Amino acid sequence: MPSPIPVTRLLPKDMCPCLDIGTCSSPLTKHSFGTTLQVPVQRLHGKVASRLWSTVIHWKELRALVPVGSGGFGSVYKAEYLGETVALKRVKKCTKNTLASRQSFWAELNAAHLRHTNIVRVIAATTCVPPDFGDEGSIGTILMEFVGSRNLQQIISESAEPLGEDRWLRYASDIARGLRFLHSHRVVHLDVKPANVLLSSADVCKIADFGCSVKLDHGCEVSSISPRLSHVGGTYTHRAPELLKGEALSPQADIFSFGITLWQLITREQPYTGDRQHVLYAVVAHSLRPSVQDHPVFLSEQGRLCRPVLSRCWSAEGRCRPSAEELLPLLEQLRAQLGL
Structure with a gap:
């Protein structure tokens, strides 16, 4: 067929x-x-x-x-x-x-x-x-x-290994470099999350599982409600609000997912709790995002430095998010601000 x-x-x-x-x-x-x-x-x-x-x-x-x-x-x-x-x-x-x-x-x-x-x-x-x-x-x-049998979700949730600022910044930069390359070839992953990032024996992150991905035409966005994209799904906790609303998809959808993933690397927690439908509604209607204001990790000076990057990545408007090309300088600036 x-x-x-x-x-x-x-x-x-x-x-x-x-x-x-x-x-x-x-x-x-x-x-x-x-x-x-x-x-x-x-x-x-x-x-x-x-x-x-x-x-x-x-x-x-x-x-x-x-x-x-x-x-x-x-x-x-x-x-x-x-x-x-x-x-x-x-x-x-x-x-x-x-x-x-x-x-x-x-x-x-x-x-x-x-x-x-x-x-x-x-x-x-x-x-x-x-x-x-x-x-x-x-x-x-x-x-x-064969990259290995470990992914970032396991490191975040199941491992006792330290995940300090230098390490999670390195992982975040690996993901950003992978996204920059994909987007330069008009491939949108659409399911960026810790479980889909594998760790090699050299502790290098590799983006995996392209089962939700889309190849964009030159200069075009694609309607996420197109019949030929009926497979587009991704993971609801990491999915950009424009996709939840059935609007056109673009590489900026991956940046939103990257922002949620970055928050997880920093906190080692799941982004949301509660009923799935409630989360979906709140992300779109009330701009629900993972906790930053009241989260103890972000009350420190180091944590406050991370807030602007997260806020830009998971902006409700895709045009307000940085591109994958812009992510790497932002992460390098954050590294410098953290004294690493």
Whole structure:
């Protein structure tokens, strides 16, 4: 079945479909086993050097699938591929909303052709799986670099590790650099939150999980109520008010989510308590935001210095928020003010 999102919005310009009777992949051309988009095999980390992601998975080279996590649209496994450790994500078919799960799979590939230190790299993706690897409830499979098994949500909520100003500022800067790169390529993530930021063994943050992402056309915003964007959801605690109101989305929606994430890094708390519908209504109607005025962390001199950055990031008006490009100087200024 064709992707609900036009394939041309997902593939690099220099990637062209061609007929292949081998490994099955993206549903663009037909053959006896399914469909494929063939690109040259590229070894990982020197074995298969990679500027682009591959649309062919060499299943015989895949070993030792070990579950590491699961979410609303899929499960993630640690595996070996071509001698390297990788993460394998199976996007499952949601029986309640098949269209949304299909859109989630294709949205995962919006940043597949991009390479950046602070973004999880896609290695390969396919919609067809050989019988030996079959999963009837799966829409597609994505191979990604294996970053690690920890995310920022675990650091914030489950870890006893210190999360001092120098550390959370470094994490915030990593996320801002990743967003700046994504936005420069017109990709909006739309689900920025601590659980979607992975930590590498070198303690570097990498933005993951692009299942809600959108690729914008040049100079255009996209209506969040467009039928082809029915998968747009994100996490309600981090979602920008304009998206809750069904208005046009832009990169500034990610900046709002960044602001909520930054508050969590500073406080190590959840942004809201109470009923979901009440929170959604209050964010839009009453500009509800995580506590700053009465929160003990922000009563100190250091905490007061953080307030202006947070206030700008989660402004009710997207045009009043800083761009991802402007975030990094703001964070560097904050670092200087904190004496770090």
